[in-house]
Amino acid sequence: MSVREERRAKLRADLIDIAYRKIGQDGLSSVTARYLSSEAGCALGAIYNMFEDMNQLFMQVNMRSFEKLARGVALSLEELSDPSPHEQLNALAQTYLEYALANQPHWLALFDINMNVESNVPKIYQDSLASLLALIATPMADVFPNKSEAEVKLITQTVFSSIHGIVLLGVQKRLSAVPADSLREMIRFLIYELGDAT
């Protein structure tokens, strides 16, 4: 790596660090190119040289959040000895809740960035999401042994969306929501309604 390339790589890492920290403090909308250039001590143009747009930078920040969430999820599964599929699913869902509660701005940023199936989402971001859903699909296939792979995939998306809804309305403290303690109970209830939990 040339000195110029090294400097470029360092600035890129710095910008992601700064954005990650700022989002954690004040949310996604607080991170502007002006703020980043001032904190990193670089020109505004250098940022857009590095990232096509702010969304591309936010995706890098979100990749880091995904990694943190994935580590938490892996840990929660390791802590279980000889777990049933429902225990695994419950551990995954509870970890998702705990991550959202402890990292609210970073968690909200996962969904706040301008990204949908029609826009240009980097492969690496798609892969992170897919691997999280795959973690859920494995025990889900055990809960529904007679369903096809495609059916299990749809069920996995259903349950992920459901847990997401419970966490979202809970974290946002909407009227239709309940205290954090009850959220754990709600999630557990939903998971154990799936298939035959006995």
Add this chain to the structure above:
Amino acid sequence: MSVREERRAKLRADLIDIAYRKIGQDGLSSVTARYLSSEAGCALGAIYNMFEDMNQLFMQVNMRSFEKLARGVALSLEELSDPSPHEQLNALAQTYLEYALANQPHWLALFDINMNVESNVPKIYQDSLASLLALIATPMADVFPNKSEAEVKLITQTVFSSIHGIVLLGVQKRLSAVPADSLREMIRFLIYELGDAT
């Protein structure tokens, strides 16, 4: 009613009409006091004379959305003859999805306004939400005959939040979401997993 009172009531109704229409076209963030005063032909101050802040106006708009949703929900229940509790729950949830799909900006506005359990929410708004949840709680109590009223209430909130999550990720076309056709299937699946559907 004096002429002055009549004029005031008309302006109030006009402002709600204008805001409702504009939200339907361009979403909540497009409605500014400046836009309203220009469309209604009134002074900026007249708006804040009528509504404490924009949030109070948005709540009136949302009340109208609630009424439309409630009418749709009532209709969907009337169309069923001798329905099982699961059929009732499914009809309620599917109506929620159809409302969200057909009235996306108005539906999103129900959740976008600055309102949580800690802020000052008008009684009438709370009552609208509570009566929607009560509609779900009735068949839910039949699905779980051995649960207490408090337990059924928590289950009702769980299922509402779950359906909301499925609809939200679906409508926003997030990566983890699926086409609208599959959303109907996902919702139906979730409802029939509850309790004993046989």
